[in-house]
Amino acid sequence: MxxxxxxxxxxxxxxxxxxxxxxxxxxxxxxxxxxxxxxxSPVGPVEIDAHTTCDLDGMLLSDYAGPKGQIHYVGQAQPVFFCDTVELFNTLLRPEQVKPLRAVYVQDMGLADWDQPHGHWFEAKDGFFVLGSKRHGSMGATVASFVREDRARAFMKDWGGHLLRYSEIKADMVDLSGGALHDGRM
Known part of the structure; x- marks a missing residue:
């Protein structure tokens, strides 16, 4: 040629x-x-307002007590919000969760008001978590989140439960298949 x-x-x-x-x-x-x-690049937490909804069920976050969570995914400008840390961890620990993460934030319940939590966000991987306490969040039993171990232990004295680090939380601990799905009264 x-x-x-x-x-x-x-x-x-x-x-x-x-x-x-x-x-x-x-x-x-x-x-x-x-x-x-x-x-x-670092990304900071986004504060919830009266219109912020849960990604899984559409519930308004400000209407419910207990710790909230947010996931920042690569390629998404806005975070995905959760009205409860159980939902957050359930989403993170599902085998099909393959989206790359930029950051995961939860609220420090050692500082935030349990009944109307606002602010006090921190990176979940750095936290202490209380599982199995008598204190409930929006979905019932929840995973209370704390920046400091001493505050988590003080919470356990009042409300029970056991202490875990982020990496110790497993999928079977945050299973969402119960609740209304198995409630025979509904």
């Missing part, structure tokens, strides 16, 4: 077309790097 009849040569006769072809791989790399930068 001679130079004049080669298909690529015919397409790239103009210098701008050749530059575009050469720049395309660089643009692809730059876009890929943006995704990595987004994943690496």
């Amino acid at each position: 001679n130079e004049v009849t080669h298909p690529l040569h015919r397409t790239l006769r103009h210098p701008l077309q050749r530059r575009t072809l050469l720049l395309a791989p660089l643009l692809t790399l730059a876009l890929a790097a943006c995704g990595r930068d987004e994943q690496a």
Whole structure:
């Protein structure tokens, strides 16, 4: 095939077309790097308001007591909110959960008002959690979240339960298949 009849040569006769072809791989790399930068860049918690709803069931978060949670996914501008930490952990620990995470926040119940929790968000991976207490959240039994271990232990003295770190919470501890699904009275 001679130079004049080669298909690529015919397409790239103009210098701008050749530059575009050469720049395309660089643009692809730059876009890929943006995704990595987004994943690496810190993202802060978003405060709930009177209109913030739970991603799983549409409940208004401000209408219910107990700790709330939020997940920030890579590629999503806004976090996904949960009206209860049980829902948050259930979502995180499902085997089909494959979306890359930027951050997971829960509320520090050592500082937040249990009945109307606002603010006091912290990264869940750094927390202490009380499972099995007599204190309930919006979905009934909940996982109380704390920044400090001493506050978690003080909560346990009043409300019972046992202390766990983030990595110790397992899917069977936050199973959502009970409740209304198995309530014969409904």
